[in-house]
Amino acid sequence: MKESGNIRILITDDEQHARNRLHMMLKELDIAITVSGEASNGREAINLIKKEKPDLLFLDIQMPVLDGFDVIELLGDDCPPVIFVTAYDEYAIKAFEVHAVDYLLKPVRKDRLKEAVYRVIKKMESGAESRSIKQMMTEIEPRPRNLLHKVPVNYKKEIRLIDHHEIFWFEADGKYTRVHTTGGKTYLCDFNLSNIEERLNNTTFLRIHRSAIANLDYTEKIEPWFKGGYRITLKDGTELDVARRRVDYLKAKLGL
Amino acid sequence: MRPTVKKILKKYVQIIPLVTLISGILAYMLNYFVYPDVPDDLFKTFGAAFIFTTTFTLFLVPAFHILDYYFPLRNIFEVIIHIVIQSGVLIGCYILAFYVNDHLFQIGKEMTGQDWFYNFTFTMLIAMFVIITFYIQMFINRMREADEKTLQAELSALRAQVNPHFLFNSLNSIASLVKTNPDQAEQVTEDLAELFRYSLQSSKKHEVTIGEEIGSVKTYFSIEKTRFGENIQLNVDAMPGVEVYKIPALILQPLVENSVKHGYQQTGGPFYIKLNVKNENGTIRIEVADSGPGFGTLDPEVIFSRGNGLSNIRDRLRLHYGNRAVIRPDGNCVIITVPTD
Structure with a gap:
């Protein structure tokens, strides 16, 4: 039923009934729109958006593993205009009230939904679209983010989630991070190393250097190295330097 | 010290x-x-x-x-x-x-x-x-x-109970189900009413029976199941006879809610919670375990300071039992022991 001129919409919410309701309500609006897909989590949303390139994204904020903000961050420039749909998010609502991006509160009212869609259409026509989302993201007040129990990496134009125990170490690569896995493959993750360090909060990982986080479970050898630093050898033979000022953390973690 | x-x-x-x-x-x-x-x-x-x-x-x-x-x-x-x-x-x-x-x-x-x-x-x-x-x-x-502590504990127990995220999402589910599945919408509305009534009444009481607490856990969970479907499962295992013992109100449900809130949020996939209540020689042992990643640290002080409702439960247990009750987070479970007398 896709027609040219239709606005193609993607709905992302981790609750089936929430997706159903939004879908039904959108169908009942007399606006030329097509719901081109539904995603039940952040990873699915990113992959669908990269494939389908919808015109508009309805995005829930609180979702397991990758939340709504992660989706926007990982999509970067591929992110379509977003209407946030949230039940209650004390951190986000305040930010939304200040900024131009539209947001809806669950349970969504029909007239409010219509208004939001019209607002986006207007913006799309005037050409000033998703720039404001990225701008808002930088101004949004810091909120506690989900811990990354799975690390999102790029794989053939898709997002994949890698488990902690599959990771040997992380390597900084400018704004991005290289993830070295036990399978011998190296993936690129769109988060930077500091962001990953902050959200790992796990006893097995340690930032050992400005540009590296190691999985201490896979450490085979630790030896003193130059200038008071250390060098650790991972099970796959990778040798990593431990910065002098991080040696104390390493010792504390290993109980030395 | x-x-x-x-x-x-x-x-x-x-x-x-x-x-x-x-x-x-x-x-x-x-x-x-x-x-x-x-x-x-x-x-x-x-x-x-x-x-x-x-x-x-x-x-x-x-x-x-x-x-x-x-x-x-x-x-x-x-x-x-x-x-x-x-x-x-x-x-x-x-x-x-x-x-x-x-x-x-x-x-x-x-x-x-x-x-x-x-x-x-x-x-x-x-x-x-x-x-x-x-x-x-x-x-x-x-x-x-x-x-002061009792008042504060009661207040925060109530506030935790009226978790806005849970309330609004449940209402949203009902709004959706009214059209697609009116029977289930009815069921969720009744469950939600029962849960809130229980919170309001029991927060005024000094203590309730373990049976009542388990009942409220089941009501709570049936609502969460409407939201998340078969992705989450709860297994309640209570030793026969243990239901009649009394404990302070609103202890069990916040523990299970914590599991859903923090454990499920981090895994996303199929998620299991096990609630186990036993009588071990005159001591009631309550254990809530889940298949999530756990607390990520072994330091109980760090866990209690995270504002996840555990410290509130600890305070209320202390007020009620003094040093005779213990609450201990351990890996991916929380264990509470209270005396039966």
Whole structure:
């Protein structure tokens, strides 16, 4: 039923009934729109958006593993205009009230939904679209983010989630991070190393250097190295330097 | 232990100079009336008063804190234990202080039995007066603290109960189900009403039965299941007969809610929660375990400080049971043990 001129919409919410309701309500609006897909989590949303390139994204904020903000961050420039749909998010609502991006509160009212869609259409026509989302993201007040129990990496134009125990170490690569896995493959993750360090909060990982986080479970050898630093050898033979000022953390973690 | 040491030092500073002064003055006056023909020795009198006061305070205050740790003052049994043990400490202190005083000021040299009796009675009267004042003050503080804590605990239990995220998402589910599945919409509405009614009623009660608590967990979970579908599963395993025992209200459901909130948020996929209640030789053992990644740290203080409702449960258990209840986060589970009496 896709027609040219239709606005193609993607709905992302981790609750089936929430997706159903939004879908039904959108169908009942007399606006030329097509719901081109539904995603039940952040990873699915990113992959669908990269494939389908919808015109508009309805995005829930609180979702397991990758939340709504992660989706926007990982999509970067591929992110379509977003209407946030949230039940209650004390951190986000305040930010939304200040900024131009539209947001809806669950349970969504029909007239409010219509208004939001019209607002986006207007913006799309005037050409000033998703720039404001990225701008808002930088101004949004810091909120506690989900811990990354799975690390999102790029794989053939898709997002994949890698488990902690599959990771040997992380390597900084400018704004991005290289993830070295036990399978011998190296993936690129769109988060930077500091962001990953902050959200790992796990006893097995340690930032050992400005540009590296190691999985201490896979450490085979630790030896003193130059200038008071250390060098650790991972099970796959990778040798990593431990910065002098991080040696104390390493010792504390290993109980030395 | 740090804050206790600080408290003890503070008490020393408050008690020693003041009581030395008062007891010194009293002793001086008493000397004047009882022994009018003996020349007054101001230095000796105040020196002895200082030694007595310092010795008593030095031992009795820490003794109070140690006793309070093992026998927190809540009923007459604990008060009697305090009185008996503190009396022993008191006598010991008197002997010690008398010995020191005798050594320093030779007060015992020309003392007759009657003098000694006067000295003992006088010292004990003052000591008793100070101790009683001290205990009354501690009692009043304790009661005020407990009142405040109970109120706060009740409030935050209620607030946690009315978790806005849960409420609005449930209402959203109902709004959706009204059209697609009216029967289920009805069911969720009833469950939601039952859950909130339970919270409102039980927060006013001192305690509820384990059976009632498990009931509210099941109601809560059936709503969450409507939201998340078959992705989440709960397995309740309660030993027969354990349902009749009473515990403080709103303990179990917040624990399960924590699992859903934090555990499921981090895994996303299929998620299992196991609630296990057992009676182990007169101790109720409650265990909530889930298939999530766990707390990520072994330090209980870090876990309790995260504002996840666990510290509130710990506070309420402490208010209710003193030191006889234990709450312990362990890997991906939380274990609570409470006495059955």
